Every structure is written in structure tokens, then in C-alpha cells.
Amino acid sequence: MLRLRSSILTHIISSSVAFPSNSSLHRLLFATAAPSNSPNPSFAVEDYLVDTCGLTRAQALKASAKLSHLKSPSKPDAVRAFLGGFGISSADVATLISKDPQLLCAKVDKTLASNFTELTALGLSRPDIVRLLSFAPLHFRCRSIVSKVQYYLALFGSSENLFLALKNGSYILGRNLERVAINVSFLRECGLCDRDIAKLGIQVNRILTTNPECVQAMVACAEGLGAPRGSGMFRLVLQAAAFLSEKKIAAKVDYLKKTFRWSDAEVNIAIPRSPFMLTRSKESLRHKSDFLFSEVGLEPAEIASFPAMVNYSLDGRVRPRYYVVKFLKKNGLLDRDWKFSTIVKVTEKVFVEKFICPHKEAAPHLAQDYAAACRGEVAARLIFA
Structure with missing residues (x-):
């Protein structure tokens, strides 16, 4: 296990890239550089958050508890100016601050500017970076976000997949990357390909960040439910039974x-x-x-x-389709005896093409009744036909 951890860390470190400087970022940085954070006796954090940042009084009251050490608006002004320079609206900046008030205390030169530069070098567009910031302002204050985004981009295969995973839990950017790499390595040993691991990580990303012992227990549980490692259903059973x-x-x-x-x-x-x-x-x-x-x-x-x-919607799919086919059968409009499993598993498009469209003349009301049934409004003639 120690050798595995050592090799994983060595791989992570050795695979890091050298990031080029971004002249536009440096110009923005110099343009928004703030004066020294000298005490300002008249500075009140709560009022600043309301009057300058656009927070509500309730939001400001809650946020000010985490900013009580601020004695001057210089740092917050520099952060706001930097974010605004990237096209982030005042309203969105206010939302970010309400999520993570300490973003206002981030170092513009050593943290925010560097993160923007290096994330750009990873291939993220400016809108991508802004979106990432909106998902995880707390983690954006840390320099480690770059190496973690680099790792997850490789694991998930695209920035869109990364954002899908973040939507289900942005905390993955705050978890130990060594633990994630160990879990990924174990899942590969269980027969999951990288694509399956990516799907699993997007849907249940906690499985990547939890204790490796927990992941091993989840795998054993999936096997106990009849899905051995390497089987076609292993990933789905593992996803369903996780946690x-x-x-x-x-x-x-x-x-x-x-x-x-x-x-x-x-x-x-x-x-x-x-x-x-x-x-x-x-x-x-x-x-x-x-x-x-x-x-x-x-x-x-x-x-x-x-x-x-059993997983299909009873009112939105199973029941309406049953009533339609029952109606057709009672009126002699079916050309064969369809299995119920076939009726419910075909796509909506196929169902309409096979069971609705061919009967427009014999049952002109059928399409309307089926649509109503899918909304939960079942016509009496459809049920009792």
C-alpha cells in the first residue's frame, strides 16, 4: 500500500505541467492592485457587504462573522475589481461572496491570478473558469485547485463531465487527491474501465473521495447482490448500493x-x-x-x-401505456399479442409510432387521451373501453 501511494504521488507530481504566463492577467492584476491594508476606523464590514457588494442585510450579517478581522476595504476592493475584470457581474460576485465570504480575503496576485492563468493553460475557457468559480469559490482560494482540476479532467474526460460531477458535489475539489487515486486504482482492479469509473464518479462522486476501506466494502456488497467484478451490471449495482x-x-x-x-x-x-x-x-x-x-x-x-x-414512472409511463394497449386490444385494433415488458420498455417515439399513429382513423381521440393520461388525467373511455 505504501509503495502504491508513493508511486501515485510521484505520478501526480511528475505529470504536472509548466504553465505559461498570461500577459492580460498581469495587466489586469496591476490595474486592480490595491493599496496596503491600513486600518480604516470608519470601515464597517456589514455595511460594506450591503452597500458595496450588494448582499442583503441578512446575508451580510451572516457573512460578516467570517470577516471580522478586516479593517479596510482595500483587499475586498482588489478582489472585486479582479473578478469584475473577467466579466463576472456584480450580482454574480455578490452570490459568490454570500457562498464564501472569505473569497474577499484571497490574495489576488498569488492565488486568484495564478489560478486563472494555470487553469487556462489546462484548456479551460474563461467561461469555464468562471463556472468553476461559481461551483467552488471556497476551493478557488487554494492553489491546490489547479492540480485537482488537472487530475479530474483526465479522469472524467472533459470539462463538461467535470462540471456534471461538481454539480453532484463540489467537495471533491477539497478532498485528498492521493485517496482519490487509490480508489480509482482499486476500481480498475475490479474490472472497471476509465469510462465506467468516470460515469460512477459523476453520479456518485463520494465513492472517489471516501475511505478506501469503504469502497472495498461497497464492492463486496455489490458482489453479494449478484454482480461479480467484471460483469456488465457491476458498475450499476455498485452505483445503486453505494453508501x-x-x-x-x-x-x-x-x-x-x-x-x-x-x-x-x-x-x-x-x-x-x-x-x-x-x-x-x-x-x-x-x-x-x-x-x-x-x-x-x-x-x-x-x-x-x-x-x-419497477423503475419506470407508474403514472407517466406504465399506466398510460397499459390503458392504450388495453383499449386497442378490446377494440380489435392490435395485430398481435404484445408482451407487457415490450410495451413499457420501448421509447416514447416508438410507442407512439406503433400504438398511436396507425389508429388515427379508427380511434381519433387516442392520441389526445394518451397525452392526458401521461399527465395523470385518464379519460373514462380509455379505462373502461
Whole structure:
């Protein structure tokens, strides 16, 4: 493990790039350079945040507690001028300050300007950098943000994927990069390719930053649910079961067995095929079970063979499609006996093309009734036809 950590750190350090200077940044820096931070007896932080920065009084009151050491507006003025020079509006600057008041205390020359320069060298555009700042103003005050962004860009494959991951948790920019690299290395050993690791990291980025021992436990849990390492469903089961305790998973498995009348063999078939059932509420599962058994008339084995139907929206997809096909069948408009799993799994476009469009003359109201049913407004003629 020590050798692994040492090699990972060596790789991270050796792969860092030399960043060129940016003359426009230096001009902006000199133009916004502030005088020394000499005490100003009349300076009141809370009033400054309201009158100059545009925060509400409530926001300013909360933020001023973290800026009580400020005795002059010189540093905050320099930060605001620097950010404004990059086209960040006053309203957006106010939002950034409300998120992280200490951004006003950042060193413009040694931190902000350097971060902007080096992130540009990584290939981020100015809008990208501004967007990054809006996601993580707290971490933007640290020089380490550059090496972390460099690592995550390589891991996720693009800046857009990086922003998707940040949307699900910007804290990844504040976590230990060595731990992330160890977890990534372990996931590769489990048979996940970099693309799968990127998808996993975007959806559940905590799995990259948590203790390696926790990741190992998650992998063991996924294997226990019927998804061995290297299997096609391993990533999805791992994603669904991540951060669910063994106790919660066992309770949900028992509930699935009782609700859908599954045997041990059937539940072991269903979960690897549709692992996100583990994340559904008991109420949602019960409603779908009632509908599939009572109205559709399916058998437990039929649901287990195509458990994805349990994840589809009952009111927005499953129920409306069932009513349409039931109507067509009762009126002799179907050319064959369709399996219910096929009816619910086809895309919306295919469903409309196969089950709505061919019957415009025989059932001119069908398209309108189907659209209404998808909104939760089921016409009586569709249900009782």
C-alpha cells in the first residue's frame, strides 16, 4: 500500500505541467492592485457587504462573522475589481461572496491570478473558469485547485463531465487527491474501465473521495447482490448500493421479496438487472406492485425477468401505456399479442409510432387521451373501453 501511494504521488507530481504566463492577467492584476491594508476606523464590514457588494442585510450579517478581522476595504476592493475584470457581474460576485465570504480575503496576485492563468493553460475557457468559480469559490482560494482540476479532467474526460460531477458535489475539489487515486486504482482492479469509473464518479462522486476501506466494502456488497467484478451490471449495482448500509440493503431486499412475491432465486435475478430498485421508496414499490398484479395481471416471474418496469414512472409511463394497449386490444385494433415488458420498455417515439399513429382513423381521440393520461388525467373511455 505504501509503495502504491508513493508511486501515485510521484505520478501526480511528475505529470504536472509548466504553465505559461498570461500577459492580460498581469495587466489586469496591476490595474486592480490595491493599496496596503491600513486600518480604516470608519470601515464597517456589514455595511460594506450591503452597500458595496450588494448582499442583503441578512446575508451580510451572516457573512460578516467570517470577516471580522478586516479593517479596510482595500483587499475586498482588489478582489472585486479582479473578478469584475473577467466579466463576472456584480450580482454574480455578490452570490459568490454570500457562498464564501472569505473569497474577499484571497490574495489576488498569488492565488486568484495564478489560478486563472494555470487553469487556462489546462484548456479551460474563461467561461469555464468562471463556472468553476461559481461551483467552488471556497476551493478557488487554494492553489491546490489547479492540480485537482488537472487530475479530474483526465479522469472524467472533459470539462463538461467535470462540471456534471461538481454539480453532484463540489467537495471533491477539497478532498485528498492521493485517496482519490487509490480508489480509482482499486476500481480498475475490479474490472472497471476509465469510462465506467468516470460515469460512477459523476453520479456518485463520494465513492472517489471516501475511505478506501469503504469502497472495498461497497464492492463486496455489490458482489453479494449478484454482480461479480467484471460483469456488465457491476458498475450499476455498485452505483445503486453505494453508501447504503448492509442493514438497509437487507431490509429492502426482504421488502422486494414480499412486495413482488419473489423467491430468493427471482430476487437474485431482478436486482442485478435493475439495481436502482434498492433506492426506490417502499410506497412507490407498493403502488407499482399493486398495479402490476391487480390490473395488469402479471406473475412474479414475469416482473423478475424484466424488473426495469419497477423503475419506470407508474403514472407517466406504465399506466398510460397499459390503458392504450388495453383499449386497442378490446377494440380489435392490435395485430398481435404484445408482451407487457415490450410495451413499457420501448421509447416514447416508438410507442407512439406503433400504438398511436396507425389508429388515427379508427380511434381519433387516442392520441389526445394518451397525452392526458401521461399527465395523470385518464379519460373514462380509455379505462373502461
